[in-house]
Amino acid sequence: MSSSAAQAYARTATFTASPRDIEAQTLLKAANKLQDAVNGADPFSEKTRDALLFNRKLWTIFVSDALRDENPQPREVRENIANIGVFVLSQCAALQAVPRLDQFKSLIDINRNIAAGLSGRA
Numbered sequence: 001m002s003s004s005a006a007q008a009y010a011r012t013a014t015f016t017a018s019p020r021d022i023e024a025q026t027l028l029k030a031a032n033k034l035q036d037a038v039n040g041a042d043p044f045s046e047k048t049r050d051a052l053l054f055n056r057k058l059w060t061i062f063v064s065d066a067l068r069d070e071n072p073q074p075r076e077v078r079e080n081i082a083n084i085g086v087f088v089l090s091q092c093a094a095l096q097a098v099p100r101l102d103q104f105k106s107l108i109d110i111n112r113n114i115a116a117g118l119s120g121r122a
Helices: 003-016 019-040 046-067 075-097 105-119
Strands: none
Touching (some): 046 075, 075 105
16 A cells, blocks of 8 residues: 555544544554564664653543543543553653663553453453
């Protein structure tokens, strides 16, 4: 598939995908970026910094949304998301300060497992 065709498909998929699907796709994108950083084996590379920043921004959005009073999810679900988010954000901050690629696995696993749940594959 050509690059322009892939971009057109991605734009169309964004308009037709459910919010859960978009969240799952974005979590997988974050997990893949983190895995690419691990595979690159340079904890101080720009790729590593970008992967951690992307994951941190994503989870900041999730935590912020979970804490909104208008969020329709049950309180217990929102608290669980917020608790996981606090862990993820603290891990990202620690890894941004002292990047250790062997510590990325938990972040990758969390993103992939939640994406699977959102996609109904869990």
